[in-house]
Amino acid sequence: MEDIFITNDRLDSKACTETVTYPGAGGIVVFVGTVRNQTKGKTVKHLEFESYEKMALKEMQKIADEATERWSLYKMVIHHRLGLVPIEEEAVVIACSSAHRKEAFEACQYAIDTLKETVPIWKKEVFEDGEVWVSAHP
Amino acid sequence: MEIEVVAFGIAKDIIKGKQVSISLSDNFTVGEARKKLSEQYPDFSKLTSLRFAVNADYVQDDYVLNPKDEVVLIPPVSGG
Numbered sequence: 001m002e003d004i005f006i007t008n009d010r011l012d013s014k015a016c017t018e019t020v021t022y023p024g025a026g027g028i029v030v031f032v033g034t035v036r037n038q039t040k041g042k043t044v045k046h047l048e049f050e051s052y053e054k055m056a057l058k059e060m061q062k063i064a065d066e067a068t069e070r071w072s073l074y075k076m077v078i079h080h081r082l083g084l085v086p087i088e089e090e091a092v093v094i095a096c097s098s099a100h101r102k103e104a105f106e107a108c109q110y111a112i113d114t115l116k117e118t119v120p121i122w123k124k125e126v127f128e129d130g131e132v133w134v135s136a137h138p
Numbered sequence: 139m140e141i142e143v144v145a146f147g148i149a150k151d152i153i154k155g156k157q158v159s160i161s162l163s164d165n166f167t168v169g170e171a172r173k174k175l176s177e178q179y180p181d182f183s184k185l186t187s188l189r190f191a192v193n194a195d196y197v198q199d200d201y202v203l204n205p206k207d208e209v210v211l212i213p214p215v216s217g218g
Binding site: 033049050051052054055056058080091092112115116117118119120121122123124133134135136137138 | 195210215
């Protein structure tokens with residue numbers, strides 16, 4: 001079972017954990033990406049995310065399919081937030097369950113690493129004195 | 139033919155809008171569209187990468203464009 005979702009509302013990592021809970025599972029791994037208050041020593045006010053939503057959902061689905069198949073997961077959830085996200089709030093939640101912990105750890109790591117490479121979502125860091133699209137320039 | 143190219147993230151700032159129309163002769167490839175856009179907007183060459191998506195899938199530079207394609211510029215992604 002996979003649950004792929006993009007929203008402008010707050011994410012709920014606790015609900016995601018419950019979604020992947022399963023009788024046959026011996027391990028659940030949850031990654032929560034939260035908004036940090038600084039980057040390279042510079043104070044960040046908040047982040048702003050935008051996406052090419054149709055394709056983002058498709059790419060997130062591919063990640064969940066691949067991870068589920070490769071690590072024999074019971075369930076995987078990938079939720080991403082868009083719009084303005086304040087400091088400390090959740091920007092992304094990835095949760096998965098498997099029979100044993102090793103598979104869940106590896107699948108979760110694969111999912112967040114691949115999301116950062118392939119899913120068309122863009123993050124802008126907003127500072128007191130300006131803003132920067134993250135990773136745009138070398 | 140005319141192709142509408144939609145932009146996101148920093149690509150929107152570079153073209154100063156949500157989309158740009160480029161004229162190409164028939165059977166032009168993504169690589170040729172890329173060249174044309176880079177000439178028109180030199181700031182694209184400063185990016186870490188610039189990928190193209192057609193109909194919500196990544197495509198390579200040898201993809202031949204069709205006027206009905208939904209063409210989207212994908213500057214370096216930074217989700218998560």
